[in-house]
Structure formats: C-alpha cells, structure tokens
Amino acid sequence: MTTTALVVDDEVDLCRLMQITLTKMGIKSDVAYTLAQARSYWHENSYDFCLTDLKLPDGSGLELVKEISNSSSTPIAVITAYGSMDLAIEALKLGAFDFVNKPLELPRLRQLVENALKVIQQDNVAKSTPECSPEQKMLDSRLIGDSAVMLPIKNTILKLARSQAPVFLSGASGTGKEVVASLIHDLSPRRDGSFVPVNCGAIPSELMESEFFGHKKGSFTGAVADKQGLFQQANGGTLFLDEVADLPLAMQVKLLRAIQEKTVRAIGDTKETPVDVRILSATHKNLNQLVQDGTFRQDLYYRINVIELKLPTLNARRDDIPVLAEHFLSMITHEWQLDTPPALTVSARERLQHHNFAGNVRELRNVLERAVTLAETSLIEVSHLGLPDLETDISHQLAESQGQSEETHLNKMQRSDPKAADLIATQSTENQETTVQSTERVTGINPKPVTTNLHPYRTNTQHYPSMIQRPTSSQVEVPNNATGHSVQAPTTPHLTQTEGEEKGVPSKKVDDQLPLRGLEHHLQEQEKQLIITALKKTDWNKTQAAKLLGTTFRSLRYRMKKLEIAEDQSEE
Numbered sequence: 001m002t003t004t005a006l007v008v009d010d011e012v013d014l015c016r017l018m019q020i021t022l023t024k025m026g027i028k029s030d031v032a033y034t035l036a037q038a039r040s041y042w043h044e045n046s047y048d049f050c051l052t053d054l055k056l057p058d059g060s061g062l063e064l065v066k067e068i069s070n071s072s073s074t075p076i077a078v079i080t081a082y083g084s085m086d087l088a089i090e091a092l093k094l095g096a097f098d099f100v101n102k103p104l105e106l107p108r109l110r111q112l113v114e115n116a117l118k119v120i121q122q123d124n125v126a127k128s129t130p131e132c133s134p135e136q137k138m139l140d141s142r143l144i145g146d147s148a149v150m151l152p153i154k155n156t157i158l159k160l161a162r163s164q165a166p167v168f169l170s171g172a173s174g175t176g177k178e179v180v181a182s183l184i185h186d187l188s189p190r191r192d193g194s195f196v197p198v199n200c201g202a203i204p205s206e207l208m209e210s211e212f213f214g215h216k217k218g219s220f221t222g223a224v225a226d227k228q229g230l231f232q233q234a235n236g237g238t239l240f241l242d243e244v245a246d247l248p249l250a251m252q253v254k255l256l257r258a259i260q261e262k263t264v265r266a267i268g269d270t271k272e273t274p275v276d277v278r279i280l281s282a283t284h285k286n287l288n289q290l291v292q293d294g295t296f297r298q299d300l301y302y303r304i305n306v307i308e309l310k311l312p313t314l315n316a317r318r319d320d321i322p323v324l325a326e327h328f329l330s331m332i333t334h335e336w337q338l339d340t341p342p343a344l345t346v347s348a349r350e351r352l353q354h355h356n357f358a359g360n361v362r363e364l365r366n367v368l369e370r371a372v373t374l375a376e377t378s379l380i381e382v383s384h385l386g387l388p389d390l391e392t393d394i395s396h397q398l399a400e401s402q403g404q405s406e407e408t409h410l411n412k413m414q415r416s417d418p419k420a421a422d423l424i425a426t427q428s429t430e431n432q433e434t435t436v437q438s439t440e441r442v443t444g445i446n447p448k449p450v451t452t453n454l455h456p457y458r459t460n461t462q463h464y465p466s467m468i469q470r471p472t473s474s475q476v477e478v479p480n481n482a483t484g485h486s487v488q489a490p491t492t493p494h495l496t497q498t499e500g501e502e503k504g505v506p507s508k509k510v511d512d513q514l515p516l517r518g519l520e521h522h523l524q525e526q527e528k529q530l531i532i533t534a535l536k537k538t539d540w541n542k543t544q545a546a547k548l549l550g551t552t553f554r555s556l557r558y559r560m561k562k563l564e565i566a567e568d569q570s571e572e
C-alpha cells in the first residue's frame, strides 16, 4: 500500500520541493497552505505521517502537533526557522517525533522521512500482533517488572522510542537508567545504528574534546592517527551521556554547540562534519539543583532534558522483587553455566522483599550473586543473603520515610566529602575482601598495578549499600600496599573528616595513606592481582588456583567475573 503524507507550509516553492522529495521516496502527499486547510484535509483523509511548518498564516503549527498527537499515533514532524530551537523543543514536548530546520537540507529531510517510515512499519507490525508485539516482548524481557509503578513507565518508553527527542533519565543509582537508555535505542528507528554509552565522569578532562569529537593525525603530541569521536561513532544511532552531571563546564559549552548545530569538528580539522545523533542522558544527581548551584549550564540542561523519565527506586516497587530475583538467578545459572539452577527458600524471598534496597536493582543482583557463591547447595537460605537483621533494615526504612535515607545521606556526603563517602561504601565489600587480605598477608605478595580490560569510560564500581550499616568493629584492617603491613582505617559511618577529628579519629594520618583512587578500587586491584598470580602459578587451572587462594571454585569463578578477569588473559 502506498504511504501517504500531509505537508503543511505556506511557502509554495518549499512545498513543491518537499513533494518532489517525497514522490521520489514513493510517498503520495497532499499540501495544505494554512492551518484551517490542514485541519480539514486531516479530518477528511487518512495519512501515514504529517510534516508541518510552525509559522502558518492563520496560527501555529504547534496546535496541529497537539491535535494530531492527542488523537492518534501518526508521526508528525515540524519544520522550524533557523534559530528557533525553543519552538522545536516545545513541539517535541507536545509529541512531535522530530524536527527539521529551514533552510531545508534535503538529506536531513530524507533521513527524517525514513525514520517516520520505520515508525509506521513498527506500528503496522504491532497492530497485526496486538497481544505481544516484538517491541513489547523486547521491553518485557529486558526491563523486568510489571508492578503498577512500572507499567506506565514501560508505555512511556515505547512512546519515547518512536520519537527523536532528547530524553533525560533521572533516578537513583542502580534503578536501571542504562537499561532503559539501551532499550529506547533498540526499540527506535535508530536501532540499526550504534548505541554508544559513555560515562562522562570517567573521561579525563584533557581528553574530553578528543574523545567526543575525535582528532586528526598530528593535531597534538600523541595523535599518531586520525581518531573518530563518540559523536561520529554514534552517527545514525544514539549517544548515551551517563553521569552527565560530571561534565566540566568547558565541555558543556562544546557539547551544547554540537547538539544544537548537529555538527562536530575534530581537533585539528578545518571543517565541520554533520552528525545525526539522538542524545539520551542520565545522572543520579539532582541536575536541577546543580543548575541552581551554577555547576551545570541551564541552556544545556534545557536541551538534553526535553523529556524527563524518572525511574522509581526498588523500594517503591517491592512487588517486582520476586520476579527480578528469578530473572537474575536464571541469568547467573546461564552465565556461570550452573548445572542446577539456584532457588530461593520462601523465607529468603520474603527477606528480600523486606530489605531496604538503597542500591536498588544493582544491589539485588549483587546480593544474589554473592548468595549463590556462598550457598553450598542450589538452595539459597536467608543466611546466604548477607543482609543486616530485619530490625535494622526496618529502622532504615523508617528513617527513609522521614527523608533521611542512606542513599540520600551518601549522596549528600559525596558532595561534601567524597573520600568519607567512599569509605562508607567500601565497608560493604568487607566480607568479600577478607579472604584476599588474609591471603596477601600469608603470601606477602606485593601487588603491582594491573591494566584492566574494561571499556575505558565505563565504571566497574559495585557497591553493596545493604551492608553499609552492618555492625562492624570501629576500625577495619586495610593492607598497606607500600609496606605490606596493615593500617587501621576508620569505619565509623557518616563522619565527615572534621567530625572525625572532633571525635578523635586520626583522620590526617589515614588521609595520607589513603589510596589515590579510593579504597574500593585499590582493594579490587589487589584482589585481581592475587587471583591472576594464583592462576598463573597453576597454569590457569581454576580448581587448583582456588585451593591456593583458600577459596572455593565457585567463589573464584564469581570473583573472576566480578573483576573481569577473562580466561584469555592467560595468553597475555
């Protein structure tokens, strides 16, 4: 069946040009020169999509956007005068799926129409399989949870995937912002392009421009070859700016320009290159507050936050905990190639449902991975979950309802004293590190720094906030890398450095000895080095290496996975 379009613009020549372009793409179109004419065509006929100018002689194209978006799922795109970005954003907020600037560039128009055609095609498939469209299946299999809170979110994701509007994903750490970003891409007409996630906080500021926009060979010392930037890599696809709040101000200006102009210039290049990239962004921080504090540019906030989707905490959707737990257990079974799938006892499942998940879905996954490691059989009991006693948990939930949640507290601390906050988060891994610390003391191995095989700008920090408030002794032993001896690090939670000093904690001495990149990173590096040493000694035989380390095969495999120690590292 021939695709049909309604074109609305008062410039006769432009309409002709658009009609010719559409005809060449096999699309039949009608042209309306006024808002009134457009309305009457729209009511009398049925169109697959609509393209409208915003400035019409008898009114605004925004009215048409509103009417069409509210009454149908027909994609509508707008044509805006150059420089009227605010109107374009308004149109996207009202439901337009994309916009194109005047003077009209035909390649851009074609691209927009192609995206509209893909959306129409997706809609047709969905109509023919109303119970479970391929999109719905993909969504349900990757974003687990069908609680009352999640259903509207899933519907919104399906709608957002059709649009080209920038989406800002907010929500606490571990709520699934990256999962949603990758789904929006995979469900969208851009799915054939690349999804490029980038952790903005992990790029050293001096490399940022080159990472985002690329560079030409010889443009600076060390630029030995041309390098494509992240924008070019995401061309035709989606760029996901994770931890966007961590972008330095100077970079925010450059990013804003690239987003507005839809062009980038590589370092050392003389010309601008057009890029077609959809921007998704996320942070667990309060971006609005950062704008007020002056650390995040208002204009960039306005551009990236055209549509905001807030993801709920896991505590706000406890009904989803059992199904999420099942999902992760079957993932673990598959990834770890377990013969018998692990299962939760009834009381373990109940305990999980009552836990205060400050680390959200990520924490649930971590708790289950650890439980599978600790359980001797495939049955996971409450004791394997390693959660604080229920009373402590409930008192946290009460504190949370009074606005004093662990997470909020930790976030506040991270702003005021990142090192202290790091220390608190690190205590959570205390259990896991015990074996490694004692092994180190036994073998006396002094680890060298190792290179990781992580994507350079993705983070690998895994916190277990559930264990933050675990009763611990007032101090914890930390192996000192330089001396091989242990030093005492304060573990009193919620102490800023000044408070610590007031209470007599030797903060200066400890501060001098703290590892540069934080305790958790330091310990992970040590753990990794010890495991690699044991594996090398045993010719990468995991059973023997586990024996050398005084741990179980299962635990070693878990740690290797957590620390991303690949089997093929044996060849290095």
Ligand SMILES: Nc1ncnc2c1ncn2[C@@H]1O[C@H](COP(=O)(O)OP(=O)(O)OP(=O)(O)O)[C@@H](O)[C@H]1O
Binding pocket: 142, 143, 144, 145, 171, 172, 173, 174, 175, 176, 177, 178, 179, 180, 242, 283, 284, 327, 361, 362, 365
């Ligand atoms: N609804 C969900 N269904 C299945 N897995 C989920 C869901 N939500 C989160 N996860 C899993 O939880 C972990 C954390 O998710 P993700 O990285 O998307 O969180 P985030 O909000 O981006 O966190 P951060 O702010 O720390 O970057 C991942 O392993 C992810 O696969």
